[in-house]
Amino acid sequence: MxxxxxxxxxxxxxxxxxxxxxxxxxxxxxxxxxxxxxxxxxxxxxxxxxxxxxxxxxxxxxxxxxxxxxxxxxxxxxxxxxxxxxxxxxxxxxxxxDSAQPVSLLFGSCRQGTPQATGRHLPPDALDAYARRLMADPDHRPDLLVLLGDQVYADETSHKVRRFLRRNRPAGNEAPADQVVTFEEYTKLYLESWRDPEVRWLFSTVPSVMIFDDHELIDDWNTSASWRADMSKEPWWRERISGGLGSYWVYQHLGNLSPDELAADPLYQKVSAAEDATDLLREFGLQADDPGSPENTDRPYQWSFALDLGRTRLVVLDNRCNRVLTPGARAMLPAAEWDWFINQAHGEYDHLVVGSSLPWLMPPAIHHLEAWNERAAESRRPRWAAFAEKVRRAFDLEHWAAFGKSFTALGELFRRLGEGGVGAPGHRVGAGGAYAAPASISVLSGDVHHSYVARADFGHAMATPVMQLTCSPIHNEVPLPLRPLMRFSWLPPVARVARGLARSAGVAKPLIRWKRLSGPYFGNAIGTLTLTGRTASALIEGTTRDGRLHEVAASTYRP
CATH class of the missing domain: 2.60.40.380 (Purple acid phosphatase-like, N-terminal)
Incomplete structure (x- = not known):
C-alpha cells in the first residue's frame, strides 16, 4: 500500500x-x-x-x-x-x-479538540483564530509556539473517542469507560486534535515546543504521595501511565530536542533503530513514572528543556512527572533537575523566559489556601490530614504554593538574578565575578482556565522586572459559577482571610508580594511575548464570537 x-x-x-x-x-x-x-x-x-x-x-x-x-x-x-x-x-x-533580532513567542495552554470532536459548545479556538490571521499577514510570523500543557485530554474525551472505546475494548475491561488508557487510544486524541485544518497548517509553518500538564495523563496527576498510592491500586493504571508517557514522548517531547540532543538521546537512538519499538516504549513509560526504578536512581528522565533565541533564553520546566511527593520534602523538581535549571539560569542572555505549565504567582487568596493545605495535609492528626487531602484533590490545590519550598526557591533565584552583582546567577559582564541583571524575567503559564498578568514585588528596588504571564485556555472554558470565585481571590480582604488561615497552620508569610496588572479574562485566548533589545512586551488576545482575535491585556516592561 x-x-x-x-x-x-x-x-x-x-x-x-x-x-x-x-x-x-x-x-x-x-x-x-x-x-x-x-x-x-x-x-x-x-x-x-x-x-x-x-x-x-x-x-x-x-x-x-x-x-x-x-x-x-x-x-x-x-x-x-x-x-x-x-x-x-x-x-x-x-x-x-541574531543578537539584535527581536524574539516573538506565542504561548498558551489547555486546548480541547475541534468543536466537531468535542461535541461541546465552546468559544472559538484561539489557535484557529491565530492561524487565520497569520495566513492573511504572514510577515508577523512568531519565532516559536510554546504550548504549556493539556494539549490533549485523556480524561475528558469526545463522543467520537468514546465510541471508539466502546467498540474496541474487550468485555470486562476495568478502565474508566470515558477515558483513554492504552497507547492506541492515545493516538486517537492526537489524530482528532492535530488534524484540525487551520491548526495543522499552523503547526506546519510555525516551530513549536510543548510540555505536558495533568490532563495528558489524568486530572490531579502527582498531586501528592497518597494520590500516587491510591492510583497504583487501580488495575488499569500501569497501562495508563505507560501509554500516556510513551505517546507523549513520541508526539510531543521528541520535537523539543535539537538535532544534537536527538543524536545524544539514548532512547531515541534505540527506538529509531528498532524493528518494532513497542516494548521499548512500554518499559520506558513505566520506568519514567517510577522514581524508585534503577534507571531513575541518580536522575529521572528529564522532560524539562532549554533553548536560546537571540539574546533570549527559554527554559521549560516539567511541573508534573518528576515532582518529589515525600511529605515534608515536597518539591516541584528533584534535586538533580533543579541543579540543571540553576545552570540554565547562568549564561549570556538579556531576557529569561521560564515556561511553567502551572502559574508561579496565583491569585493571592488561592496561594495562601494552597500553602495552608500543604501544611494541613502533613498534620500528625490522621483525620485532619485526610480532610486536607480531600480538599486538595477536590479543588486542585497543587500549584507552586502547594510546594512551598520550591515556590520560595524560585523566588530567591529570581531575586538573585534581578539584583545582579557578584555571585548572582546571571551573565558575566566583567572580571571579579560580577554579573549583569537580566533585562526581564517572564514566567509563562497556563492550567487555570483564565488569563492574567501579574508583577512580583521583592520589597526593594530591583532593576529586573519579574512577571507572571498566564494564558489559558486556548480552547476550553471555566464554568460560570467559578468565575466570581476567581475574581474574588484577587481581592486584598479575601487574601487577608486566607493568609490568616495559612498563618494558623504555621505557614510563614511569603517573602515576596505580587500585584495583578491585567485580568482575569475568562475567554479562550492566546498570548504573545515580544522581546526587543532590553524591552519586553506581553499581549494576550481573546477570541470574539465570530472567531477573530482582540486585545484583552497588554503590558510593556524593561529595566
Whole structure:
C-alpha cells in the first residue's frame, strides 16, 4: 500500500541552519523533506504499537531567510496537499548573528479538540483564530509556539473517542469507560486534535515546543504521595501511565530536542533503530513514572528543556512527572533537575523566559489556601490530614504554593538574578565575578482556565522586572459559577482571610508580594511575548464570537 500522511508535517525546532519536522504515516515509509534553496533531509519511519513515525532533520538552510518546503513519502509528494487552500508551509531561519533580532513567542495552554470532536459548545479556538490571521499577514510570523500543557485530554474525551472505546475494548475491561488508557487510544486524541485544518497548517509553518500538564495523563496527576498510592491500586493504571508517557514522548517531547540532543538521546537512538519499538516504549513509560526504578536512581528522565533565541533564553520546566511527593520534602523538581535549571539560569542572555505549565504567582487568596493545605495535609492528626487531602484533590490545590519550598526557591533565584552583582546567577559582564541583571524575567503559564498578568514585588528596588504571564485556555472554558470565585481571590480582604488561615497552620508569610496588572479574562485566548533589545512586551488576545482575535491585556516592561 502507498503510505499516507496521517498527521503532520509538524515543524518543531529550527536551530541555526537545521530544522526538525515530525510526521505520522499510515505505513512504513522513507520520508524526505526538501526546502527551497537546496536544503533537505530524510529519515525512515520507526514503528511502535503498529504506528509509524519519523523525525526528519533538514540541513543546509540559509540564514535569515524563508524556505517553502515539500514532503514526500517513498518519492510520492504528500505535502502541500493537492488543492490546498492554505498558503505554502515554510521554514524561517534567523540571521546568522541574531543578537539584535527581536524574539516573538506565542504561548498558551489547555486546548480541547475541534468543536466537531468535542461535541461541546465552546468559544472559538484561539489557535484557529491565530492561524487565520497569520495566513492573511504572514510577515508577523512568531519565532516559536510554546504550548504549556493539556494539549490533549485523556480524561475528558469526545463522543467520537468514546465510541471508539466502546467498540474496541474487550468485555470486562476495568478502565474508566470515558477515558483513554492504552497507547492506541492515545493516538486517537492526537489524530482528532492535530488534524484540525487551520491548526495543522499552523503547526506546519510555525516551530513549536510543548510540555505536558495533568490532563495528558489524568486530572490531579502527582498531586501528592497518597494520590500516587491510591492510583497504583487501580488495575488499569500501569497501562495508563505507560501509554500516556510513551505517546507523549513520541508526539510531543521528541520535537523539543535539537538535532544534537536527538543524536545524544539514548532512547531515541534505540527506538529509531528498532524493528518494532513497542516494548521499548512500554518499559520506558513505566520506568519514567517510577522514581524508585534503577534507571531513575541518580536522575529521572528529564522532560524539562532549554533553548536560546537571540539574546533570549527559554527554559521549560516539567511541573508534573518528576515532582518529589515525600511529605515534608515536597518539591516541584528533584534535586538533580533543579541543579540543571540553576545552570540554565547562568549564561549570556538579556531576557529569561521560564515556561511553567502551572502559574508561579496565583491569585493571592488561592496561594495562601494552597500553602495552608500543604501544611494541613502533613498534620500528625490522621483525620485532619485526610480532610486536607480531600480538599486538595477536590479543588486542585497543587500549584507552586502547594510546594512551598520550591515556590520560595524560585523566588530567591529570581531575586538573585534581578539584583545582579557578584555571585548572582546571571551573565558575566566583567572580571571579579560580577554579573549583569537580566533585562526581564517572564514566567509563562497556563492550567487555570483564565488569563492574567501579574508583577512580583521583592520589597526593594530591583532593576529586573519579574512577571507572571498566564494564558489559558486556548480552547476550553471555566464554568460560570467559578468565575466570581476567581475574581474574588484577587481581592486584598479575601487574601487577608486566607493568609490568616495559612498563618494558623504555621505557614510563614511569603517573602515576596505580587500585584495583578491585567485580568482575569475568562475567554479562550492566546498570548504573545515580544522581546526587543532590553524591552519586553506581553499581549494576550481573546477570541470574539465570530472567531477573530482582540486585545484583552497588554503590558510593556524593561529595566
Amino acid at each position: 502507498t503510505a499516507q500522511l496521517l498527521i503532520g508535517p509538524v515543524l518543531r525546532r529550527v536551530t541555526g541552519d537545521r530544522a526538525t519536522i515530525w510526521v505520522e504515516t499510515s505505513e512504513p515509509a522513507h520520508v524526505r523533506v526538501e526546502a527551497q534553496g537546496g536544503a533537505a533531509g530524510a529519515a525512515a519511519t520507526f514503528c511502535a504499537y503498529g504506528h509509524h513515525y519519523a523525525l526528519v532533520v533538514v540541513s543546509g538552510l540559509a540564514p535569515g531567510s524563508t524556505h517553502a518546503y515539500r514532503v514526500t513519502l517513498d518519492d510520492h509528494e504528500v505535502w502541500p496537499a493537492a488543492g490546498s487552500p492554505y498558503p505554502p508551509s515554510v521554514i524561517r531561519t534567523r540571521a546568522a548573528d
